[in-house]
Amino acid sequence: xxxxxxxxxxxxxxxxxxxxxxxxxxxxxxxxxxxxxxxxxxxxxxxxxxxxxxxxxxxxxxxxxxxxxxxxxxxxxxxxxxxxxxxxxxxxxxxxxxxxxxxxxxxxxxxxxxxxxxxxxxxxxxxxxxxxxxxxxxxxxxxxxxxxxxxxxxxxxxxxxxxxxxxxxxxxxxxxxxxxxxxxxxxxxxxxxxxxxxxxxxxxxxxxxxxxxxxxxxxxxxxxxxxxxxxxxxxxxxxxxxxxxx
Amino acid sequence: xxxxxxxxxxxxxxxxxxxxxxxxxxxxxxxxxxxxxxxxxxxxxxxxxxxxxxxxxxxxxxxxxxxxxxxxxxxxxxxxxxxxxxxxxxxxxxxxxxxxxxxxxxxxxxxxxxxxxxxxxxxxxxxxxxxxxxxxxxxxxxxxxxxxxxxxxxxxxxxxxxxxxxxxxxxxxxxxxxxxxxxxxxxxxxxxxxxxxxxxxxxxxxxxxxxxxxxxxxxxxxxxxxxxxxxxxxxxxxxxxxxxxxxxxxxxxxxxxxxxxxxxxxxxxxxxxxxxxxxxxxxxxxxxxxxxxxxxxxxxxxxxxxxxxxxxxxxxxxxxxxxxxxxxxxxxxxxxxxxxxxxxxxxxxxxxxxxxxxxxxxxxxxxxxxxxxxxxxxxxxxxxxxxxxxxxxxxxxxxxxxxxxxxxxxxxxxxxxxxxxxxxxxxxxxxxxxxxxxxxxxxxxxxxxxxxxxxxx
Ligand code: SF4
Numbered sequence: 044x045x046x047x048x049x050x051x052x053x054x055x056x057x058x059x060x061x062x063x064x065x066x067x068x069x070x071x072x073x074x075x076x077x078x079x080x081x082x083x084x085x086x087x088x089x090x091x092x093x094x095x096x097x098x099x100x101x102x103x104x105x106x107x108x109x110x111x112x113x114x115x116x117x118x119x120x121x122x123x124x125x126x127x128x129x130x131x132x133x134x135x136x137x138x139x140x141x142x143x144x145x146x147x148x149x150x151x152x153x154x155x156x157x158x159x160x161x162x163x164x165x166x167x168x169x170x171x172x173x174x175x176x177x178x179x180x181x182x183x184x185x186x187x188x189x190x191x192x193x194x195x196x197x198x199x200x201x202x203x204x205x206x207x208x209x210x211x212x213x214x215x216x217x218x219x220x221x222x223x224x225x226x227x228x229x230x231x232x233x234x235x236x237x238x239x240x241x242x243x244x245x246x247x248x249x250x251x252x253x254x255x256x257x258x259x260x261x262x263x264x265x266x267x268x269x270x271x272x273x274x275x276x277x278x279x280x281x282x283x284x285x286x287x288x289x
Numbered sequence: 290x291x292x293x294x295x296x297x298x299x300x301x302x303x304x305x306x307x308x309x310x311x312x313x314x315x316x317x318x319x320x321x322x323x324x325x326x327x328x329x330x331x332x333x334x335x336x337x338x339x340x341x342x343x344x345x346x347x348x349x350x351x352x353x354x355x356x357x358x359x360x361x362x363x364x365x366x367x368x369x370x371x372x373x374x375x376x377x378x379x380x381x382x383x384x385x386x387x388x389x390x391x392x393x394x395x396x397x398x399x400x401x402x403x404x405x406x407x408x409x410x411x412x413x414x415x416x417x418x419x420x421x422x423x424x425x426x427x428x429x430x431x432x433x434x435x436x437x438x439x440x441x442x443x444x445x446x447x448x449x450x451x452x453x454x455x456x457x458x459x460x461x462x463x464x465x466x467x468x469x470x471x472x473x474x475x476x477x478x479x480x481x482x483x484x485x486x487x488x489x490x491x492x493x494x495x496x497x498x499x500x501x502x503x504x505x506x507x508x509x510x511x512x513x514x515x516x517x518x519x520x521x522x523x524x525x526x527x528x529x530x531x532x533x534x535x536x537x538x539x540x541x542x543x544x545x546x547x548x549x550x551x552x553x554x555x556x557x558x559x560x561x562x563x564x565x566x567x568x569x570x571x572x573x574x575x576x577x578x579x580x581x582x583x584x585x586x587x588x589x590x591x592x593x594x595x596x597x598x599x600x601x602x603x604x605x606x607x608x609x610x611x612x613x614x615x616x617x618x619x620x621x622x623x624x625x626x627x628x629x630x631x632x633x634x635x636x637x638x639x640x641x642x643x644x645x646x647x648x649x650x651x652x653x654x655x656x657x658x659x660x661x662x663x664x665x666x667x668x669x670x671x672x673x674x675x676x677x678x679x680x681x682x683x684x685x686x687x688x689x690x691x692x693x694x695x696x697x698x699x700x701x702x703x704x705x706x707x708x709x710x711x712x713x714x715x716x717x718x719x720x721x722x723x724x725x726x727x728x729x730x731x732x733x734x735x736x737x738x739x740x741x742x743x744x745x746x
Binding site: 050052054055056057058059060062063066078080081082083084086088089090091092093094095096097098100101103104176177180181187188189190191192215218219221222223224225226227228229230231232233234235236237238240262263265266267269270 | 297298301302304305308311315319326329330332333335336604606607610611641642643644645646647648649651652653665668669671672673677681682685686688689691692693694695698702705706722723725726727728729730731732733735736737738739740741742745
């Protein structure tokens with residue numbers, strides 16, 4: 044099984060440790076992983092801002108780099124969702140379709156494709172999960188509080204395999220953190236207020252760490268936590284699932 | 290009506306200056322959302338009901354023409370007079386004319402967001418006719434000279450103390466009394482007089498049944514009943530999309546509406562109006578006002594399924610923290626943001642961007658409108674029409690150039706991180722809205738691509 048590793052631009056630039064954890068985790072679990080050099084971005088920042096018509100460069104690059112893999116895996120729900128919903132390249136639609144059908148967010152790849160049941164990981168801390176909306180409501184990574192349906196959560200399923208980790212309960216299980224792409228700067232006041240409220244829910248319930256499947260949301264929450272000089276830290280789920288057993 | 294409005298972001302910024310108030314607004318609406326959740330979970334068939342409602346409306350939208358004519362035929366046979374209004378101006382003119390025929394200077398109104406959309410009250414005021422809104426929430430915002438901030442809870446932005454003050458000033462209640470029970474009783478006394486004296490009553494319409502030509506109005510205070518039964522003339526104003534095919538479909542919608550709106554199993558009064566009683570006139574004004582245009586926009590036609598329950602507002606994390614008035618439109622929140630650009634794309638170009646696209650609205654919507662997807666699509670339309678700010682457009686073009694060329698992206702990323710590490714003040718300054726209340730991420734020396742090259746290849 045050949046896995047193409049998709050590392051979104053902001054992870055590449057600002058959170059390389061998340062890419063490293065993702066790669067190392069997939070390798071530990073027996074995948075043959077290749078990171079195609081020269082990939083840049085999925086195009087989402089432009090598309091969500093109303094400039095989908097400017098994404099053809101990104102789309103072409105994406106198809107160039109990922110058309111030959113059995114699976115494409117990325118540690119970001121929102122970038123994966125963007126590709127799933129919007130990747131089209133004129134004249135190469137079969138390749139684009141292959142990618143759209145074969146791209147997975149990391150945690151769903153672990154639960155649904157690799158069907159992981161055990162992990163060699165230890166993280167003895169109290170952890171809150173921030174359910175990023177695009178992963179949750181877009182990709183269906185976990186049950187959504189608005190729907191009358193049976194509960195499930197892929198990230199939670201994985202985190203429960205981590206030794207010593209204690210999950211904290213939240214008052215609002217899946218409220219948006221307010222990142223929202225360019226929303227975070229164009230609607231600064233509301234964005235920050237949403238982030239502060241999201242953090243308060245975790246902190247009030249005793250979280251030492253906030254984790255999630257989307258570095259963009261975590262970057263926003265981390266920015267607020269640092270400004271508040273809080274001791275609470277954020278970690279991408281890959282970093283926890285890959286945490287050393289010792 | 291000439292005014293230069295502020296955009297959502299600026300209005301939301303002002304709203305957020307008072308954080309305790311934002312907390313209160315957020316908690317109040319979240320409480321309603323939770324009531325809605327409990328009610329939804331009390332019906333195991335909830336998701337099937339939503340699906341059924343969505344499909345019934347789908348059928349209505351596909352055959353609107355026929356259903357409207359069927360409704361008109363039956364309504365006329367029942368003794369109602371049916372008027373057609375192409376837009377807000379025509380609607381207002383029709384209503385004015387009916388009022389002038391009666392020679393009234395004052396009349397009562399209940400439950401109509403449509404007349405808000407058409408700005409009926411100020412129009413009638415210009416012609417010397419005063420409208421008294423009779424639903425408690427509407428009356429409160431009317432006394433405060435404000436528009437409603439929510440379609441179901443029009444004065445949800447007001448605290449009870451503020452309402453006490455308003456009543457003290459306008460209705461003569463004792464100063465400092467903010468007991469909701471007492472204030473409600475006072476409002477009832479005051480409105481009773483209006484009901485008894487009013488010869489004309491306007492109501493909205495929640496559902497109009499094509500098969501029977503009847504209309505249903507849902508209220509919790511019974512004011513639509515009171516107004517319509519006491520007056521000589523009942524004018525019911527409705528948007529074209531309020532039609533449902535058959536009476537039996539009411540069961541689906543009435544079960545969904547109240548649960549989604551306020552978490553009640555059913556609204557206190559579901560009043561059916563079919564025939565005018567002896568000596569009374571019943572007028573129905575069917576209003577298009579952009580609806581047929583929206584019907585013709587394939588990506589947005591689903592928005593006409595809306596039954597105005599307000600659930601999308603209560604669940605919207607942005608609405609809860611920016612307040613209804615920040616949407617500067619009669620209908621606020623997620624649904625307002627997809628309806629408004631159809632009315633005036635330039636005026637409301639900001640609204641589809643006032644969302645994180647979290648998708649919670651689409652999930653609560655009882656008729657399954659793909660609200661957040663329509664917001665995304667409006668963004669594309671608005672940008673193509675040239676209504677996005679120049680700075681944003683320039684930024685996006687630059688981004689496109691960098692991201693389309695791997696070499697340039699690598700250099701730019703490297704340079705960017707180096708600048709951030711070396712001269713943090715370049716990005717950590719007041720011009721950067723990210724930095725105002727958040728720290729920037731610490732830029733690493735190597736990107737992931739750099740690391741990979743060194744360690745894997
Ligand atoms: S869009 Fe849906 S949730 Fe929002 S008011 Fe209309 S029916 Fe209710």
